[in-house]
Amino acid sequence: MLSKIVRGIITLLFGAAGIYVDYLILKVVDIRQLSQTLGFEIHLYWTYIIIFIVLSAFGFFLAPVCMKVFIGLVKWLESRLIRMPIHDLVGGSLGGIVGLLIARLVCITFVGIPFLGPILSVIISLLLGYVGLIIGINRKDDILGFFNFLPKLKGERAEKEKNKDKGHGKQSAAAGYKVLDTSVIIDGRIADIVKTSFLDGVLLIPGFVLEELRHIADSSDALKRNRGRRGLDILNQISKESIIKVEIYEGDFEDIAEVDSKLVKLANILDAPILTNDYNLNKVAELQGIKVLNINELANAVKPVVLPGEEMYIQIMKEGKEAGQGVAYLDDGTMVVVDGGRRYIGQQTTVLVTTVLQTAAGRMIFAKPKGMQEKSSEEFSHEFNAFG
Structure with missing residues (x-):
């Protein structure tokens, strides 16, 4: 029912857009002269009716594609905004608002231009709004410096200095994420480590890691299939434990093909360590300045000490x-x-x-x-x- 209502709204919007385009065309074209040229009389209201019907029909058939694109855009924005730090979000919002206000002042000069005026206004508004957003994110500390009377809106720089003065940055009550890769899930020892309560915070399992596990579990090779199913069983076991919180990251990086590269990108965005036992991923992540928690190193560290002569x-x-x-x-x-x-x-x-x-x-x-x-x-x- 909801999809039908949305489809009807999109159809009407396309029809309304057609009427507006017809209005702009008629401001430029002389309909009487056009009637004389064609040899028959063109009624003004018929042009509105015909273009409304044509574009409404076009919008009706294009509505499913529009809805799919819109839902994809909303999910993409949600995946970005939900992980964005509050300081970036506030700074970017203020920068975007300033950019749109400047665009509004600039667009006044284009109002008198027929047909192209509204199009130029939209383009300039989008451009300046985006520029303001980027500047707001990059200069958030300077922008939020004007709002020091609101403690929660102070910049990250002030927060870091405050934490440093209180003890060189003590760990907050809400610990950060720890990103799991495919190899450490299949390995299985992560479940035993979770039970010991040595890990805190939130275990973050990316959706693309789950997809890779699913492909391994559906493999025609018996060994790979058993490894994939073992990994899924380990995840179910961890998620049922109340010792540590487990979350699924639904976002993806479609421009990146390799899962390891996606993991590094995600860890870089969230400023979170990667839990792994993959030697190559360990080295790549360390080269990019990302903290790595390697359970093989942990296993070596907790092995009993044996001295010569024992x-x-x-x-x-x-x-x-x-x-x-x-x-x-x-x-x-x-x-x-x-x-x-x-x-x-x-x-x-x-x-x-x-x-x-x-x-x-x-x-x-x-x-x-x-x-x-x-x-x-x-x-x-x-x-x-x-x-x-």
């Missing part, structure tokens, strides 16, 4: 790269390379830590079987006594 009871799983080596794994996935551990493959044994290395891939531990260490000490003692 004993560990492990099961050697497989053969190492070097001759005689055995390889074991701790519960957190840390690799333990055991020199001379090949003979203990498949067995539980006690080893002594010799070296601990921290690499970009994680922590690696080198050890030797405890029996081998003791044997080496006894052999050294016997050799020393024999020499003595």
Whole structure:
């Protein structure tokens, strides 16, 4: 019902526009001279009726397209305005109003121009309104400086200085967004981190990330399909938890093709960190000055500290790269390379830590079987006594 009413309004608007265009044309064209030229009399009211019917019919068939374009424009504006800081919004509004007032004064000089006068007035109003909007956003601190008597309308500069004086910017009660990427959702550890309450603020899940997850979940490849469905299950699990708030960002950047580039753009606009475990995204974001919360770095940081000389009871799983080596794994996935551990493959044994290395891939531990260490000490003692 509502769509029919809107369609009728658009039809009438097109008809009214046709009458106005006909009025402007008749101010320029002499209808009597035109009648003499054509050889038959043209009645003034028939021109209005015909052009009203023609343009109304045109508007009736074009109404669905107009409604679709209008709804798309409204959603686009909403996605931009809802994320815009209040200082930018107020400064841009004031700048736009000033621009339109200046346009109004300028357009007075074009009123007398037939036909082109109204068109030029609209173009100038749009141009100066847009220029005022951009200047208002870029110079918001200077503009809002005139409204210091209203605390909530002070510029960001004053707010930053105030926070600095109170303790170099303490975190506000309403913490900011943290943008999730596809890889960290599929990984699944984010759900366990949320349960620990170490994360605060709001987890923001972009719509284009959800779309990528949906495509992965619908993939013909079984492995990709399982990964995508796991990611969707993780999101459902997080959204049901009351520990942290989860929001969906419906906006999109249609001029950008890659999801990672969209994530960087969104994080830059919101001034929010990205939660990820993607190495390449991590580096790209850091190059653009965006904070990154990498859960792989978090996992490495919370791994238990092992010092050289400590004993560990492990099961050697497989053969190492070097001759005689055995390889074991701790519960957190840390690799333990055991020199001379090949003979203990498949067995539980006690080893002594010799070296601990921290690499970009994680922590690696080198050890030797405890029996081998003791044997080496006894052999050294016997050799020393024999020499003595």
